[in-house]
Amino acid sequence: MRFQAASDQALLVYLGEEIGAATHQRVVRLLHLLQCERVAWIRNIQPAYSSLLISFDARAVDHAEAQARITEYEKRAETLPATKARLVEVPVCYGGEFGPDLDAVAAKNGLTAAKVIALHCTRTYHAYFLGFAPGFAYLGDVAREIAMPRLETPRKEVPAGSVAIAGRQTAVYPFATPGGWRLIGRTPLEIFKKDREPMGWIAIGDQVRFRPISREEYAWRSRA
Amino acid sequence: MSSLVVESPGLLSTVQDLGRPGFGAVGVSPSGAADPVALQIGNRLVGNAPGKAALEMTLAGGTFAFPEGGVICLAGADFGAQLGGKELTTWRAHAILPGKRVTLGATRDFARCYLCVAGGIVVEEFLGSASTHLLSGLGGWQGRALKKGDILPVGEVTQRIRQRKMKSGVLEALRPRKTLRVTRGPQWEWFAEEMRKKLFEEEFLVSQESNRMGLRLEGPRLATREKREMISEGAPLGAIQVTPSGQAIVLFVEQQTTGGYPKIANAIGADLHRLxxxxxxxxxxxxxxxxxxxxxxxxxxxxxxxxxxQLFA
Structure with a gap:
């Protein structure tokens, strides 16, 4: 574990120095413990691949005190049993107008579009963390064969529900937002819905699978 | 319940309070007033709790009518507010008679003016806050900036509002400044001495493309010692991150919650309202x-x- 002051009211806690399942587990365990305990001096927790950003009430603690207390929580988190991950399914209609970059991903990697789809939907992904926008889950790791760099110039608007790839990550855009990831399909699901419990379809620590669906199924599901 | 009618919204007006911290794990940034100091003082001047929801106007204000009347305070920047041809000064409560309207214009000094109403603006809360989050269309008034014809409900006023005067020196101490204080960012060590010097010795220009998500800065270009891959991590409010092209971006209230650009410094909490x-x-x-x-x-x-x-005389 390594600490780094990030602002006068925030501390970065690094639980590893790489992206991977073991570090991810440590992030999830510490996050869940801190959430369960409802620690009064913590204002916000932002998890990521290998770290937690802890924003604190600077009237209650300083960096040294926050660090000492987090160290204690981390010791306890290590002794907790690993939480059993939920398996979440996301139906996707690949290609066509829903996946304008599918052919580019195929061409870049010397594959057919069908092979890209097969490689994308046969893996189970870790939901490493949520960031960027409400409900936006960073899922990994995408098969090397279909990894794809971001667009040089991001799109001004990516439609809500778009399923995309960037590097060895994949994600679903919950809202119509700007975005530079490569779009390969779209889900009819509402990924983030404020009147639903839980609001996000995908939570940190989930295992996520994509299931290819036809245009017909997409149509009736989006009407439902 | 009384109301506030938007006859013209101004350039960009949204409902804001002190935001919704605590939902980083679901990717929700706190949002909230861009100048929380002005919001809190404005609310106190109309007898509200400091965190009540108010209108945040950006660069130019609109016209707002009060069919049932009310008590308001304009806090923050001076947008030349008028009531029936008479100027309304900032930082004090004004009684508005039923049917009267308040007209605001372009800013005379800073970026944001708050229209606080006694009783507060009442909207359905999202995750415990009335703040608008424009990118995701959540919170505030229908998740969006105000439009002509919107009728916003105003809360009941339960106590008598007495006129209060700011203590001398208070506004001066909190006044916006062109020099912001920062602490070292988590990737400070990635930047060579000459880059750190640039950050503190040169002047930056706020780009036109700045908004509640972030302030893009033009001028000096910053670069890390070497090209380094960074694993995306949580980024605090006020973080000064440096893009591969060398541009500095200050993350603001509707920020992305995580990012993969190195952060050279971070605005201090006591200067965030100045941002x-x-x-x-x-x-x-x-x-x-x-x-x-x-x-x-x-x-x-x-x-x-x-x-x-300490605030009031």
């Missing part, structure tokens, strides 16, 4: 303070904002 008052084309400079100094300044500012005795 919210920077206009496009304004110049800005940075000066370094220690974490201890920053913390002391924050505690002092919070003490002031939470003490009616």
């Amino acid at each position: 919210g008052q920077l206009r496009p084309r304004d110049t800005v400079r940075f000066s370094e303070v220690s974490f201890e100094q920053a913390r002391a300044l924050w505690i002092e500012q919070q003490g002031l904002l939470n003490s009616e005795e």
